[in-house]
Amino acid sequence: MxxxxxxxxxxxxxxxxxxxxxxxxxxxxxxxxxxxxxxxxxxxxxxxxxxxxxxxxxxxxxxxxxxxxxxxxxxxTHTLFIDDNQAEHEIDPEDLRDAKLSGTLVHPVSGELVSNYEAHLVPxxxxxxxxxxxxxxxxx
Missing domain, CATH: 1.10.10 (Arc Repressor Mutant, subunit A)
Incomplete structure (x- = not known):
């Protein structure tokens, strides 16, 4: 088989x-x-x-x-973050875990905090x- x-x-x-x-x-x-x-x-x-x-x-x-x-x-399972400029960034599982705990995601390029990050995530x-x-x- x-x-x-x-x-x-x-x-x-x-x-x-x-x-x-x-x-x-x-x-x-x-x-x-x-x-x-x-x-x-x-x-x-x-x-x-x-x-x-x-x-x-x-x-x-x-x-x-x-x-x-x-x-x-x-x-x-993986997660993609699509920022306001429509740039796609794969998010590391540890970074996603930290975002869930803190309520904010650190933008992978700019380093800025993204408070409504969940609206930008695509599994x-x-x-x-x-x-x-x-x-x-x-x-x-």
């Missing part, structure tokens, strides 16, 4: 016929179908298109939670090393 099928079987074994599990399988198939260099950033908009939804809903949020969970760990996902290994092996 190809490794991608092993991963899909694990999702099905743990989550059964839950609607979110079916979305997980679609997302895994999508990521596995792309060349590795094309899978660098998956946003909720991308994921909605992949699973045929107009907007994120509870099932998609659950699917993403399943895919980032330690049991499946097919995706890693995105990348294949975990586990899924990247599966994709790489499939495309070799």
């Amino acid at each position: 190809p490794p991608v099928d092993d991963l899909k079987s694990e999702v099905a074994r743990i989550w059964g016929a839950a609607p979110a599990a079916k979305l997980c399988l679609k997302i895994i198939d999508f990521v596995a179908s792309l060349p590795a260099e094309q899978v660098r950033m998956l946003t909720f908009s991308n994921l909605c298109r992949v699973v045929g939804k107009r907007a994120p809903d509870g099932d998609l949020l659950t699917a993403v939670t399943i895919l980032v969970s330690s049991k499946i760990h097919a995706l890693d 995105f996902f990348v294949p975990s090393p586990k899924l990247r290994g599966i994709v790489d092996a499939q495309h070799d």
Whole structure:
């Protein structure tokens, strides 16, 4: 059985016929179908298109939670900060943790405090090393 099928079987074994599990399988198939260099950033908009939804809903949020969970760990979560000039900056997890504790984010370039930083954050996902290994092996 190809490794991608092993991963899909694990999702099905743990989550059964839950609607979110079916979305997980679609997302895994999508990521596995792309060349590795094309899978660098998956946003909720991308994921909605992949699973045929107009907007994120509870099932998609659950699917993403399943895919980032330690049991499946097919995706890693990252955060993008888009400043007032529309410049994009990936935020380090420690900086995000500090912002949540203090209520302000230090702008990664200017050093200025951003008090309404949450309005400028965009979560995105990348294949975990586990899924990247599966994709790489499939495309070799």
